Amino acid sequence: MKYNSVTIGIGAVLVLIFASWFLVFQVRTTEVAVVTTFGRPTRDIEKAGAYLKWPPPIQKVHKVDQRIHNFESFEQVLTSDGYNLLLSVYVGWSINDPKMFFPRFGGSESKAQASLEGLVRNAYSGVVGRHPFAHFVSTDEKELKFAEIENEMLQRIQADAQANKYGVQIKFLGIKKLGLPESVTKLVFERMQSERQVLVSEIQARGESEAANIRSAAELASAKLLADAEAEATRIRGLGDLEAAKSYEVFKQEPALATFLLQLGALESFLKERTTLVLDLDTSPLNLLKDRSAIPKAGK
Amino acid sequence: MTTDGIKLTPSRRPAPVEPPTPPEVPDDSSSQALSDALRSSFAIVRVLMIGLVLLFLASGFFTVGPQEKAVKLRFGRPVGEGEQMLLGPGPHWAFPYPIDEVVKIPVGVMQSVQSSVGWYATTRAQEASNTEPPPGPSLNPARDSYLLTGDANIIHVRGNLAYRIKEPGLQYVFNFANASNLVQNAFNSALVFAASRYAVDDVLTRDFGGFRELVQRRLTQLIDRQQLGIVVDQIDLERIPPRFLKEQFNAVGEAEARRGKLLNEARNYESQAINNARAAATARKAAAEGDRARLIASVAAEAERFNHLLPQYRSNPELFRRQYQSETVNRVWTSAQEKWILPPGQRRIELDRQPPRLRTLSPLKVEEGH
Numbered sequence: 001m002k003y004n005s006v007t008i009g010i011g012a013v014l015v016l017i018f019a020s021w022f023l024v025f026q027v028r029t030t031e032v033a034v035v036t037t038f039g040r041p042t043r044d045i046e047k048a049g050a051y052l053k054w055p056p057p058i059q060k061v062h063k064v065d066q067r068i069h070n071f072e073s074f075e076q077v078l079t080s081d082g083y084n085l086l087l088s089v090y091v092g093w094s095i096n097d098p099k100m101f102f103p104r105f106g107g108s109e110s111k112a113q114a115s116l117e118g119l120v121r122n123a124y125s126g127v128v129g130r131h132p133f134a135h136f137v138s139t140d141e142k143e144l145k146f147a148e149i150e151n152e153m154l155q156r157i158q159a160d161a162q163a164n165k166y167g168v169q170i171k172f173l174g175i176k177k178l179g180l181p182e183s184v185t186k187l188v189f190e191r192m193q194s195e196r197q198v199l200v201s202e203i204q205a206r207g208e209s210e211a212a213n214i215r216s217a218a219e220l221a222s223a224k225l226l227a228d229a230e231a232e233a234t235r236i237r238g239l240g241d242l243e244a245a246k247s248y249e250v251f252k253q254e255p256a257l258a259t260f261l262l263q264l265g266a267l268e269s270f271l272k273e274r275t276t277l278v279l280d281l282d283t284s285p286l287n288l289l290k291d292r293s294a295i296p297k298a299g300k
Numbered sequence: 301m302t303t304d305g306i307k308l309t310p311s312r313r314p315a316p317v318e319p320p321t322p323p324e325v326p327d328d329s330s331s332q333a334l335s336d337a338l339r340s341s342f343a344i345v346r347v348l349m350i351g352l353v354l355l356f357l358a359s360g361f362f363t364v365g366p367q368e369k370a371v372k373l374r375f376g377r378p379v380g381e382g383e384q385m386l387l388g389p390g391p392h393w394a395f396p397y398p399i400d401e402v403v404k405i406p407v408g409v410m411q412s413v414q415s416s417v418g419w420y421a422t423t424r425a426q427e428a429s430n431t432e433p434p435p436g437p438s439l440n441p442a443r444d445s446y447l448l449t450g451d452a453n454i455i456h457v458r459g460n461l462a463y464r465i466k467e468p469g470l471q472y473v474f475n476f477a478n479a480s481n482l483v484q485n486a487f488n489s490a491l492v493f494a495a496s497r498y499a500v501d502d503v504l505t506r507d508f509g510g511f512r513e514l515v516q517r518r519l520t521q522l523i524d525r526q527q528l529g530i531v532v533d534q535i536d537l538e539r540i541p542p543r544f545l546k547e548q549f550n551a552v553g554e555a556e557a558r559r560g561k562l563l564n565e566a567r568n569y570e571s572q573a574i575n576n577a578r579a580a581a582t583a584r585k586a587a588a589e590g591d592r593a594r595l596i597a598s599v600a601a602e603a604e605r606f607n608h609l610l611p612q613y614r615s616n617p618e619l620f621r622r623q624y625q626s627e628t629v630n631r632v633w634t635s636a637q638e639k640w641i642l643p644p645g646q647r648r649i650e651l652d653r654q655p656p657r658l659r660t661l662s663p664l665k666v667e668e669g670h
């Protein structure tokens with residue numbers, strides 16, 4: 001009889017496992033569940049864990065993924081100033097009201113996404129069409145409304161989803177791509193090309209004028225340096241003259257001698273090197289050669 | 301499991317039969333053999349079952365790697381509250397699947413995504429083998445992607461974003477159906493955002509650092525706002541002008557280089573001119589100093605000689621004058637190289653007679669004559 005109790009225990013466990021297959025269901029932490037009784041939603045479960053239910057023909061469990069889903073959408077839109085823009089946005093959304101969501105989309109996330117894509121399309125024309133091109137793209141920070149446009153689209157889709165009782169929440173929306181129609185890119189290229197050419201000649205002209213400026217400034221500076229040096233040199237020479245003048249005081253004792261010595265000194269230094277002298281016979285002492293009267297009388 | 305149950309039932313049957321059998325043992329040897337067989341098969345089944353249970357329990361062991369965290373979900377609900385639900389590196393145990401589920405979070409592992417906007421249609425293989433399709437005069441939005449800059453120019457930018465899941469990492473794993481796709485789109489959006497306010501030359505050359513910083517700032521902002529729960533490690537960006545306009549953009553670069561060269565030359569000239577002027581100025585001042593010193597010295601020497609000669613002169617001025625003059629004249633005449641003494645009446649002399657003679661004798665002249 002010992003085996004009996006063990007086997008009955010094991011049998012009971014097996015039956016339990018078997019029964020739980022039909023009667024118990026789990027809700028994961030990322031999910032919420034809606035239980036339908038004969039097709040009508042009767043209970044929704046938002047906390048994760050294990051729960052009981054009636055077996056399939058009576059009750060059914062529909063699990064709804066509560067995580068944030070995302071999709072992308074691409075559209076050509078006309079800005080308020082008549083530019084065609086190709087705009088891509090990505091949208092993050094999640095189911096926040098399963099009771100509303102479930103009957104609306106039958107628990108299908110892809111159906112919900114298709115509806116949301118419709119809302120995004122409405123938002124494109126509704127929001128983007130009210131902004132000029134410069135709100136998307138501008139070097140002027142004040143003109144740019146990039147983040148504002150994202151916000152406006154988000155709010156609009158949010159409001160639409162609420163009004164339509166989707167039971168979903170739009171978490172965020174971002175512009176992921178901005179483009180122009182192909183024919184416009186060609187025009188942009190042409191404009192860019194001419195801009196580049198202008199830039200090239202501008203740079204060239206600027207380089208030349210800058211270089212010329214540097215050169216003329218250098219010339220001016222060196223001329224000034226030389227002029228200053230010249231002035232300084234003159235001043236130094238003046239100082240020399242001044243000092244020399246002190247020594248000239250000596251000559252005042254006998255100006256006649258001083259003049260005589262200076263003349264002789266000048267003569268000597270003038271005829272110092274590589275000199276060719278052309279003299280006539282009247283020059284003393286050559287006059288001795290012709291004129292005997294020049295011989296001193298004292299010699300007689 | 302049901303087969304085990306079936307096997308159990310026959311093994312149970314011989315047990316109640318056994319007590320009355322001992323007296324009949326010799327009579328019924330066949331039933332004895334049957335009961336032995338059943339007993340041994342029951343033992344085997346028991347061992348098997350224990351083994352299965354052990355295997356079942358052992359399958360619950362798992363290890364968490366050094367750069368991971370793990371969360372145990374029991375019936376779908378995390379075990380533990382807040383930070384305590386995170387299991388660190390090491391061995392752990394959980395019930396097998398239907399009861400527990402282990403979710404690993406690669407917290408410290410570097411992950412990366414590539415931007416998917418901003419570059420023209422190409423593949424890595426085409427790039428490597430240099431067989432990219434040639435650029436056309438326009439960009440097809442279905443194929444080629446690009447960014448619009450603040451000055452409405454077109455530019456190509458692509459990037460690689462390296463990121464890690466921020467501790468504890470629960471958001472990244474449990475809150476998003478496709479978290480890495482959202483990271484990529486946040487990165488794309490940050491690129492578009494940054495480009496929309498930068499001029500083309502700023503992105504390409506002038507302020508690329510600022511552009512990258514703005515991308516990073518915007519990306520961090522988006523990550524916070526969307527609560528992606530990641531940390532940006534590094535952003536690598538690559539940017540080029542439209543391939544169709546490559547030459548035009550290169551021409552601008554060349555013009556810049558030429559301008560740089562011109563400026564360099566001018567600066568060289570500047571430093572040379574100023575150095576020369578400085579040297580000349582120094583030389584002039586030095587010459588003046590020299591002149592000054594010479595003048596002072598010579599005047600001093602003159603003065604000394606004057607002082608020396610003064611007594612002689614005073615004693616007999618006329619004699620001194622004659623004597624001194626003839627001394628000087630002697631010196632001058634002796635040192636003169638050539639002396640000509642003209643007889644009275646001759647008025648003309650021919651100077652510099654040598655050069656014509658030299659010229660006629662010049663071998664060069666002779667050569668030319670032939």
